[in-house]
Amino acid sequence: MSTFKAPKGTYDLIPPESADFLAVREALSAPLRRAGYGYTETPGFEQVELFARGVGESTDIVTKEMYTLTTKGGDELALRPEGTASVLRAALEASLHKSGNLPVKLWYSGSYYRYERPQKGRYRHFSQVGAEAIGAEDPALDAELIILAHDAYRSLGLRGFRILLNSLGDKECRPVYRAALQEFLRRLDLDEDTRRRIDINPLRVLDDKRESVQRQLTDAPMMRDHLCEGCKSYHEQVREQLTAADVQYEDDPRLVRGLDYYTRTTFEFVHDGLGSQSAVGGGGRYDGLSEMLGGPPLPSVGWALGVDRTVLALRAEGVELQLPSSTDVFAVPIGEEARRALFRVVTALRREGVAADFAYGGKGMKNAMKSANRSGARYALLAGERDLAESVAQLKDLQSGEQTAVPLDRVVSEVRAKLA
Numbered sequence: 523m524s525t526f527k528a529p530k531g532t533y534d535l536i537p538p539e540s541a542d543f544l545a546v547r548e549a550l551s552a553p554l555r556r557a558g559y560g561y562t563e564t565p566g567f568e569q570v571e572l573f574a575r576g577v578g579e580s581t582d583i584v585t586k587e588m589y590t591l592t593t594k595g596g597d598e599l600a601l602r603p604e605g606t607a608s609v610l611r612a613a614l615e616a617s618l619h620k621s622g623n624l625p626v627k628l629w630y631s632g633s634y635y636r637y638e639r640p641q642k643g644r645y646r647h648f649s650q651v652g653a654e655a656i657g658a659e660d661p662a663l664d665a666e667l668i669i670l671a672h673d674a675y676r677s678l679g680l681r682g683f684r685i686l687l688n689s690l691g692d693k694e695c696r697p698v699y700r701a702a703l704q705e706f707l708r709r710l711d712l713d714e715d716t717r718r719r720i721d722i723n724p725l726r727v728l729d730d731k732r733e734s735v736q737r738q739l740t741d742a743p744m745m746r747d748h749l750c751e752g753c754k755s756y757h758e759q760v761r762e763q764l765t766a767a768d769v770q771y772e773d774d775p776r777l778v779r780g781l782d783y784y785t786r787t788t789f790e791f792v793h794d795g796l797g798s799q800s801a802v803g804g805g806g807r808y809d810g811l812s813e814m815l816g817g818p819p820l821p822s823v824g825w826a827l828g829v830d831r832t833v834l835a836l837r838a839e840g841v842e843l844q845l846p847s848s849t850d851v852f853a854v855p856i857g858e859e860a861r862r863a864l865f866r867v868v869t870a871l872r873r874e875g876v877a878a879d880f881a882y883g884g885k886g887m888k889n890a891m892k893s894a895n896r897s898g899a900r901y902a903l904l905a906g907e908r909d910l911a912e913s914v915a916q917l918k919d920l921q922s923g924e925q926t927a928v929p930l931d932r933v934v935s936e937v938r939a940k941l942a
């Protein structure tokens with residue numbers, strides 16, 4: 523142990539568990555890559571103002587959870603707490619929306635930072651895979667994203683997740699609903715903070731987890747009953763597309779992503795094996811965000827899936843990912859001359875695409891074989907003085923124990939043939 527530890531609320535990804543994380547990232551993004559989404563990477567930090575506007579001044583993320591810093595040059599920056607604002611900023615900056623090819627479909631993967639109270643499934647540094655489809659209003663696009671996330675989770679073997687679905691209306695019907703909700707909320711017995719929230723962001727009050735608040739909300743007006751004809755029919759089409767794709771969902775009229783520019787489709791993926799931090803992913807339509815960032819009107823939809831919680835969900839379900847072994851061949855030389863000869867073979871194997879490793883550090887035969895077994899390799903490649911005299915090495919199948927002598931210059935082709 524060193525004097526230092528990973529900061530509070532963070533953890534390291536190290537082998538062997540890190541292989542699962544890599545596989546989850548890969549699986550969550552694979553359906554996107556097959557659906558025309560292009561890879562996007564943005565800086566780990568942005569101007570504070572981008573998130574203040576892009577996430578919302580009244581959200582916990584902005585008011586309490588951002589890691590902010592002032593640079594030596596006097597810039598106010600924040601470590602990114604989420605991906606949408608950055609990705610939309612990047613798309614606008616590069617004028618991707620002017621290519622005449624809408625929607626612009628982008629996917630991303632990376633680290634996010636929120637100063638939250640750490641607990642299982644809630645960290646200060648976490649990892650997301652996300653997708654944004656920018657510049658199109660089409661129920662099939664909303665459905666596409668939900669289907670892709672669904673298929674990604676299924677491809678990992680996850681079964682115990684549910685999809686919650688709602689519509690938040692648009693700039694026509696939402697303000698009417700908002701006013702009705704405010705009027706209702708003002709009559710309740712609420713603390714001062716919550717009262718302030720009624721003015722700034724009343725929908726978020728619906729999301730309050732406290733029993734004392736929820737108890738008073740049973741008769742609250744619901745967006746569902748205030749949707750305009752356009753929103754109703756849009757939502758109906760999203761639902762039809764999901765059903766046609768065999769994707770089951772639950773209507774959840776209380777699901778809000780309480781920001782004013784979130785519109786229409788909103789959804790969350792929850793997993794019941796995760797305790798209180800049950801959301802494994804979420805997203806929705808944000809038709810007003812581009813304009814909030816100073817861009818043109820660009821109706822868009824996106825999601826972000828949490829890698830950490832997806833890994834926890836896999837563990838909760840007892841799903842073992844079938845990962846290919848990271849080493850195919852492990853070389854065990856006996857003696858100096860064999861070290862030189864087998865090291866050359868290992869290099870040749872790697873250049874031909876075979877995953878190979880070597881017993882470094884002058885280990886004795888017994889320790890070297892232990893390393894070979896621990897590496898998960900299918901084959902050990904052994905050679906001693908007698909083998910070298912005959913220009914062969916012994917290829918040992920570590921599963922069956924069977925061993926055959928192979929001429930040194932044919933090891934690569936032999937191994938490739940066996941692995942194929």
Ligand code: AMP
Pocket residue numbers: 604636638643644645646647648649650801802803804805826827828829830831832
């Ligand atoms: P959000 O932008 O809050 O909807 O986050 C999207 C997804 O990221 C969530 O569904 C979680 O899976 C994941 N996530 C968000 N915050 C955290 C956190 N503090 N720790 C771990 N995962 C998180």
